[in-house]
Amino acid sequence: MSYWFSFLVKMKELVVFWVFMVALVFALIFIEETITKLFLAAVLVVGLAVYLSNYTIPVSWVEVKEGAPFVKLPSLTLVPSPSDFTVEWSRCAPEPMKVHEYQIDNNYPVRQNEFYSHRTNLEQHQLGIGDFSLTLRNPCFRDSGTYICTIHKNRNIYTQKVVQLEFKEGWWSWILRRAFRR
Secondary structure, three states, rough: OHHHHHHHHHHHHHHHHHHHHHHHHHHHOOOOOHHHHHHHHHHHHHHHHHHHOOOOOEEEEEEEOOOOOEEEEEEEEOOOOOOOEEHHHHHHHOOOOEEEEEEEOEEEEHHOOOHOOEEEEHHHHOOOOEEEEEEEEEEOHHEEEEEEEEEEOOOEEEEEEEEEEEEEEHHHHHHHHHHHHO
């Protein structure tokens, strides 16, 4: 599922890119005046650059090895006033669930999925500088998946960050699994 999420984000970028390219080729072929061609080509290239820079969500990849005491899911952004925002970490793949929620000096464990209970933490002293990274204690194979950090400001989505977490098992787990498979 997480592969498909990344694939769809890339497909959107690809479709927009080709729409701009077709418009550019059309302009270069069918418009007669050179100055108009150059102007239209410049507008299309700048438009494509602005679109791709503003409307794509970057995906961060994090890998954690078996036995690690914790893993940090990164989310750095600038928030004008850190006092009136809500931070919501959720996992969208392989199964959707709320991982952590924070609002004005309060964590809300009641709204959190039980699987993540007592395992997540946002460092409150870092929030003021735009560090909304989530620390996940005792990571396990079930934690693998796609996580989204959504920062709400005045009930509107201010920004989102996507993190893909991959869990790497140790060699001993692989040996035990092979030995007991029969």
